[in-house]
Amino acid sequence: MKILIHALGVSMGGGVRHLENLITALGTASGEMEFRFLVPEGFRTGAQPANIHVEAVPRRWARFAGRVWFDLIRVPRMAKRNGCDAVVSLLNFGPIWSPVPHVLFQRNSLYFCPAYARLANFRERAESLFRRRLAVAAMRRAAVVVTPSNAMRDMILAAERKLRRVRFRTLYHAAGDVRGEKPLTAELAERFRRARGWKLLYATHPAVHKGFEELFEALGMLKAKGVEFTFFATIGRSDWPKGVETYERRVAGLGLEKDVVFLGRIAQEMMPDIYRAADLMVFPSRCESFGFPMVEAMENGLPIVAADTPTNREICAEAAVYLPPDDANAAADLIARALEPAMLAELKEKGTRRAAVFPGGWDRYVREFEAILEDAVGKRPA
Numbered sequence: 001m002k003i004l005i006h007a008l009g010v011s012m013g014g015g016v017r018h019l020e021n022l023i024t025a026l027g028t029a030s031g032e033m034e035f036r037f038l039v040p041e042g043f044r045t046g047a048q049p050a051n052i053h054v055e056a057v058p059r060r061w062a063r064f065a066g067r068v069w070f071d072l073i074r075v076p077r078m079a080k081r082n083g084c085d086a087v088v089s090l091l092n093f094g095p096i097w098s099p100v101p102h103v104l105f106q107r108n109s110l111y112f113c114p115a116y117a118r119l120a121n122f123r124e125r126a127e128s129l130f131r132r133r134l135a136v137a138a139m140r141r142a143a144v145v146v147t148p149s150n151a152m153r154d155m156i157l158a159a160e161r162k163l164r165r166v167r168f169r170t171l172y173h174a175a176g177d178v179r180g181e182k183p184l185t186a187e188l189a190e191r192f193r194r195a196r197g198w199k200l201l202y203a204t205h206p207a208v209h210k211g212f213e214e215l216f217e218a219l220g221m222l223k224a225k226g227v228e229f230t231f232f233a234t235i236g237r238s239d240w241p242k243g244v245e246t247y248e249r250r251v252a253g254l255g256l257e258k259d260v261v262f263l264g265r266i267a268q269e270m271m272p273d274i275y276r277a278a279d280l281m282v283f284p285s286r287c288e289s290f291g292f293p294m295v296e297a298m299e300n301g302l303p304i305v306a307a308d309t310p311t312n313r314e315i316c317a318e319a320a321v322y323l324p325p326d327d328a329n330a331a332a333d334l335i336a337r338a339l340e341p342a343m344l345a346e347l348k349e350k351g352t353r354r355a356a357v358f359p360g361g362w363d364r365y366v367r368e369f370e371a372i373l374e375d376a377v378g379k380r381p382a
Contacts, residue, residue, distance in 0.1 A: 003373060004084040005037045006075050008062050009091035014292055017268050019090065021177060025362040027052045033370060036082060068134070071095055085377050093131075094138045101143035101376040109152055109311070110209065111135055112159040113287035115325070119208045136160055143376040146171050148290035151310040171368050172359035175295050182269035184277070191261065192277040197228030198339055201278035201302070203271065203293035204233065204285065206240045211284030211307055212247055217328035218335065220254035227336055229259060232278065236264030275300035280338060283307065286325055291315050298355035303347030305338045319350040
């Protein structure tokens with residue numbers, strides 16, 4: 001069975017991590033499937049086994065106008081020319097018509113999240129709405145739409161009732177990283193060693209829906225309560241210059257300059273040691289399709305407080321304390337409560353138990369991924 005995997009949209013963060021791991025995991029899995037990956041020019045891959053082929057696509061096709069043409073015209077032609085049995089689009093968009101069954105992974109919650117629509121500016125909302133229209137058009141004709149959580153599926157269906165006849169499957173992201181771990185640099189290790197008080201961590205990237213503004217307010221109240229802490233976030237100015245500069249001004253306005261540290265991007269292989277160096281994960285994001293950092297925190301014994309959203313509850317279940325997204329004072333009280341030794345120990349134990357049964361590693365992911373493909377191949381699009 002030949003599968004064309006369209007991954008041109010991968011650029012950073014979880015998308016890169018997922019693709020790198022997927023290529024490696026599919027290459028080591030048994031079976032008779034042959035995979036041809038379309039990746040952006042510059043994406044780094046090592047030597048691959050015989051069933052994996054990686055084709056670099058010029059960057060011009062990843063730009064918006066080029067991407068629309070690539071999805072609608074070039075991907076179907078490539079699938080037909082290469083005799084593929086199915087097309088898999090990994091990142092939200094893909095062909096609206098395909099000569100073979102199309103499996104579409106829908107992983108961007110922002111297009112369907114009411115909280116994001118409230119928080120985004122006019123330009124961001126307009127862009128999101130247009131991209132949502134493209135995503136919906138592709139989903140309507142897909143053989144199956146795959147989401148990384150039931151909450152993500154429900155969010156889509158609540159926003160787009162016309163998709164209720166579409167076949168959805170939930171495929172939880174795999175926990176762990178097949179590439180192994182690397183120790184922290186001496187500089188990072190020293191920053192954590194010299195941190196004052198409780199070490200709070202938010203592993204994320206900066207964006208309007210990530211809850212930073214309310215979190216900074218809560219941290220200011222937490223400090224006023226006499227709680228000593230250092231808050232670390234894996235963000236930097238290069239991620240979003242204007243937004244992070246706004247964060248820095250707000251931190252200064254609250255008198256938190258010595259209490260808040262923006263680490264910049266951290267190599268994924270170092271993240272396990274980052275989790276182990278912290279005392280508490282604070283995850284106030286309003287819109288997530290899955291939430292990798294919460295699973296990784298539980299795997300590494302780090303207790304969690306998270307925004308009270310359906311996705312966060314699906315991922316963490318009873319292994320987290322849930323914060324009201326719009327109440328900084330209540331959030332400060334709940335963070336302080338979570339830092340009590342007995343509560344920390346309870347959350348750590350619950351998180352460890354949750355991680356042991358959910359969601360499973362890459363062996364499980366590949367089995368379910370291939371089962372979805374085998375099922376889709378028998379269901380040609382109308």
